[in-house]
Amino acid sequence: AQSVAQPEDQVNVAEGNPLTVKCTYSVSGNPYLFWYVQYPNRGLQFLLKYITGDNLVKGSYGFEAEFNKSQTSFHLKKPSALVSDSALYFCAVRPSMIKAAGNKLTFGGGTRVLVKP
Amino acid sequence: DVKVTQSSRYLVKRTGEKVFLECVQDMDHENMFWYRQDPGLGLRLIYFSYDVKMKEKGDIPEGYSVSREKKERFSLILESASTNQTSMYLCASSIAGARGYTFGSGTRLTVV
Numbered sequence: 070a071q072s073v074a075q076p077e078d079q080v081n082v083a084e085g086n087p088l089t090v091k092c093t094y095s096v097s098g099n100p101y102l103f104w105y106v107q108y109p110n111r112g113l114q115f116l117l118k119y120i121t122g123d124n125l126v127k128g129s130y131g132f133e134a135e136f137n138k139s140q141t142s143f144h145l146k147k148p149s150a151l152v153s154d155s156a157l158y159f160c161a162v163r164p165s166m167i168k169a170a171g172n173k174l175t176f177g178g179g180t181r182v183l184v185k186p
Numbered sequence: 187d188v189k190v191t192q193s194s195r196y197l198v199k200r201t202g203e204k205v206f207l208e209c210v211q212d213m214d215h216e217n218m219f220w221y222r223q224d225p226g227l228g229l230r231l232i233y234f235s236y237d238v239k240m241k242e243k244g245d246i247p248e249g250y251s252v253s254r255e256k257k258e259r260f261s262l263i264l265e266s267a268s269t270n271q272t273s274m275y276l277c278a279s280s281i282a283g284a285r286g287y288t289f290g291s292g293t294r295l296t297v298v
Contacts, residue, residue, distance in 0.1 A: 112276055178226060
């Protein structure tokens with residue numbers, strides 16, 4: 070069974086400082102990895118994904134994530150955080166092998182990011 | 187862009203009521219999903235459907251059922267609502283073989 074761990078319930082960072090949100094995963098075979106962001110009382114918005122190729126993936130709003138196969142990690146990063154980045158962040162994984170029925174993503178528990186001015 | 191629409195943003199129901207949560211997508215996606223979101227637990231899959239009239243149980247199907255009579259619509263049914271079903275419910279859709287989902291804005295259900 071696949072699983073995702075986000076070890077930090079909350080990350081606090083000062084505006085302008087680097088932001089890192091951690092994610093480790095477990096899946097059979099090669100993974101497809103995703104980051105989503107959720108603002109209050111809203112659905113999830115796609116940030117970025119790793120499918121294949123370069124281990125460093127760039128996404129929306131200046132975010133990037135680094136795939137590390139040996140450490141089974143996919144940490145989300147932003148070089149300089151903004152107050153508007155304060156939100157709930159979810160990491161998700163699914164196996165790359167396509168199944169006939171559905172392509173279920175498994176989500177982590179979420180990490181709340183608070184960026185202080 | 188794909189749009190996934192959930193019919194209600196906020197809903198308050200009484201214990202024992204039958205509750206219908208509706209989700210519609212406008213891009214002919216094969217796959218549709220219902221998740222519930224609770225603090226500290228992340229998103230947990232309730233049911234999903236990969237075709238019209240097809241459904242599969244997710245991780246927490248107890249107390250729920252689903253209906254997919256048309257490709258664009260996926261309904262979640264709480265047969266007899268209970269207070270422990272108070273939660274945020276998120277619908278998502280994707281094409282077959284897709285590499286990610288598109289989510290609706292969510293329905294916050296309170297059962298009193």
